[in-house]
Amino acid sequence: MEHLLAFIGGGNMARSLIGGLVARGVPASDIRVAEPLEALRDSLSRDFGVRVSGDNAATARDAGTWVLGVKPQVMRMVCEALAPIAQAEGPLIVSIAAGITTTQLERWLGGDLPVVRTMPNTPALLGAGVTGLYANARVSDAQRERTQVLLASAGTTVWIDDEARMDAVTAVSGSGPAYVFLLAEAMQAAGEAEGLSHDAARALALQTILGAGRMLVESDVEAAELRRRVTSPNGTTHAAIETFEAGGFRDLVRRAVHAAAVRGKELSDAND
Ligand SMILES: NC(=O)C1=CN([C@@H]2O[C@H](COP(=O)(O)OP(=O)(O)OC[C@H]3O[C@@H](n4cnc5c(N)ncnc54)[C@H](OP(=O)(O)O)[C@@H]3O)[C@@H](O)[C@H]2O)C=CC1
Ligand SMILES: O=C(O)[C@@H]1CCC=N1
DSSP states (O other): OTTOEEEEOOSHHHHHHHHHHHHTTOOGGGEEEEOSOHHHHHHHHHHHOOEEESOHHHHHTTOSEEEEOSOHHHHHHHHHHHHHHHHHHOOEEEEOOSSOOHHHHHHHTTSOOOEEEEEOOGGGGGTOEEEEEEEOTTOOHHHHHHHHHHHHTTEEEEEOSOGGGHHHHIIIIISHHHHHHHHHHHHHHHHHHTTOOHHHHHHHHHHHHHHHHHHHHHSSSOHHHHHHHHOOTTSHHHHHHHHHHHTTHHHHHHHHHHHHHHHHHHHHHHTO
16 A cells, blocks of 8 residues: 555664654654564554554565665665565665665665665754765656655755765765764763763753754854854864864865765675
């Protein structure tokens, strides 16, 4: 049935998407999840009321949209096992896997299928995520719209025209929340090193990241200008920013993002 959504793999990212969909009014009865771990099946069923199963084929059969939420390392095996049903039914395929290309997915599922490769991120759980999407040539306008609605429940969406750039999307926004969490860890530890209690350092660092993030998205002002407004001449921020610049902060971020993009490509090659 066209409106049924089948999630194959019910791990962290699938859970974030399912939570977003249910919170935005998609009937839980329209969502099925295949997940090998019983504990995960139980918590998805309990928390969201969705139908769960340990059987990928039974979950996928008759569903108009399949959301492939397994790790890149098992994607080929999972797709090849589902190929006969995909060929018989022609569902819309939506992948959230890092690295794996639409050409690979289409080939593993037997060919001639509409495939949308997406890269969401975990703030999807709060409806505050961002997803990059790339559609292959077989995806119709209506299917594009259906995928857009599916991922919009997780936050904002950005369509990408060139699939090769999806590894850059993964490197900036897919992995990005972890960079911010690393910054939070480092700011907390530095605050403690300056004599603050654990709780005080944590509260100060976390609310600063939240407040700065809101300023970034809620004003039209560029990040560089917001930074300048905090930086009084010869003041405390100036001393900190000079230290970041001297330590090669921008180049370090560029190299980290590049390493993530390269790993995306490796995931595609290694699991072909
Ligand atoms: N975490 C993130 O921030 C993001 C992740 N992604 C992508 O999402 C995908 C999943 O990542 P993530 O949620 O972090 O990982 P998880 O390990 O949490 O989720 C994958 C789930 O798939 C299950 N699974 C494994 N084998 C099969 C199978 N044969 N059939 C059905 N289900 C199976 C796993 O079960 P079991 O535990 O038993 O192996 C697990 O629950 C990856 O492809 C990743 O690239 C994309 C964007 C962001
Ligand atoms: O680390 C990973 O490979 C996945 C993809 C993006 C975020 N987590």
